[in-house]
Amino acid sequence: EGFIFKEKEPLWRHTTFRVGGPADYLFYPRNFLELSRGLEIFKAEGVPVYFLGGGSNLLVRDGGFRGAFISLSRLDFCEPEGERVRAGAGVSLAKLLNFCALNGLAGLEFLAGVPATVGGAVKMNAGAFGQEIGQLVEEVTVYKDGNFLSLSRARLSFAYRFSNIPDEAVIMAVTFRLKKDYQERINERMADCWRRRKKTQxxxxxxxxxxxxxxxxxxxxxxxxxxxxxxxxxxxxxxxxxxxxxxxxxxxxxxxxxxxxxxxxxxxxxxxxxxxxxxxxxx
Ligand code: EPU
Structure with a gap:
């Protein structure tokens, strides 16, 4: 049906560890419709699914995975909405931070150098230098049991490397609440975080x-x-x-x-x- 789809895909190519055996299938939905169609098909065929974000906090076993990995990397839209940004789950933090800097939107600079995607980072409330991504989340769109649901700030809670977004609810998009600032100041803070991180990691x-x-x-x-x-x-x-x-x-x-x-x-x-x-x- 024109889906982007691979078979027997070695997963070491998709993890930052560069480790891991093959998945039976790897599927790249380009939009929410393709995703829900694909999931229906896998469900009908009894194929287990696993969602892949940046592959940066993931250790895949040498034997690989009997089932389908669903890469969200094509859900990579980024849209400004005033002082907010709405980003697809597959957007890398590098791309998001770059987009924010270009649009003069501040707040996420502490994440500079964190190798993750928006979905993975929000799910586990990634943090650095005393700040966490959850503090800036305004709304999360998830896919659960065949439906898209919007979780507003009031229904979300975050703690150290934890969010209350359940495992069965897959993050599709996130809206961040940011603040206007000058591009140069944003870039300076990002560079500073990079430098500090490089020194110790x-x-x-x-x-x-x-x-x-x-x-x-x-x-x-x-x-x-x-x-x-x-x-x-x-x-x-x-x-x-x-x-x-x-x-x-x-x-x-x-x-x-x-x-x-x-x-x-x-x-x-x-x-x-x-x-x-x-x-x-x-x-
Ligand atoms: N330290 C050592 N030896 C080491 C590493 C650290 O003695 O090999 C000492 C440092 O000298 C320092 C203290 O431990 O006094 C803390 O180290 P660091 O500042 O590197 O921070 P961390 O607690 O190890 C946390 C996060 C990192 C995040 C940094 C910077 C966790 C598990 N780690 O590291 O997050 O980048 O702070 O804010 O929360 C991650 O979650 O994947 C991650 C890398």
Missing amino acids: PLNEPSAGCVFKNPPGFSAGALIDQAGLKGLRSGGAEISRKHANFIVNRDGARAQDILRLIDFARERVFQLFGVELEEELRV
Whole structure:
């Protein structure tokens, strides 16, 4: 029917870790209509579906996925509405921030350098430098049980790396409430966030950002560092020497290698400090 569709697609191509086996299908809906048609077909055929955002907080197993990955990357519209911006779930934060700067709209600069899409970032309330994306969300459009629903600010709640948007409700579009500012000032703040992030995080190697959430009162990175685990390797994966809460794919890592490092770090930190680390990644 003219859908954009691939079979036996290797998922390592679609994750920032550059790890993961094939999905039976990969489907790129270009609009809401295509998406709902596609979902009906998968449902009728009994094919399980999984929604793919930026693939930046995701570890896909080496065996891949029996079912269909639905990439939202073609839902990439960005529209200004006064001091608001409405963006499709598949818009990368890089594109959104660029769009905001060009239109003199401020507020999201702290996200500069975060490798995510709008949908994924809002679902998990991505944050940096003391701010979180949820603070700026005005409205979220989701697809649930065959319907499009609009969730207004009043029905949304956000906490550290958490939103109350249920897993069965897939984010389709988000409206952000921003403020007017000069383009140069916005660009300066974005550049500053980039610089600060680059100093402490290994941004030039494939990773999925932070692996663990920070437990209340602690920094996961500092704990793994104090446990002496920086530079620890398993196959092609390594606990970053630059920031211990990052695992980097040094050389053809497999999901197995990464999972081993995650388990090892969790166990060691618990043994040494009695603190339980919880993954931020989706596996
Ligand atoms: N630290 C170490 N060793 C390390 C890493 C960190 O001692 O290997 C120490 C630092 O010196 C600092 C403290 O731990 O005193 C905190 O480190 P950092 O400022 O790097 O912040 P973080 O808590 O590790 C959080 C977010 C990041 C976000 C940064 C910047 C989490 C899990 N991490 O990191 O988010 O970019 O703050 O705001 O909340 C992510 O979620 O994927 C992520 C990277």
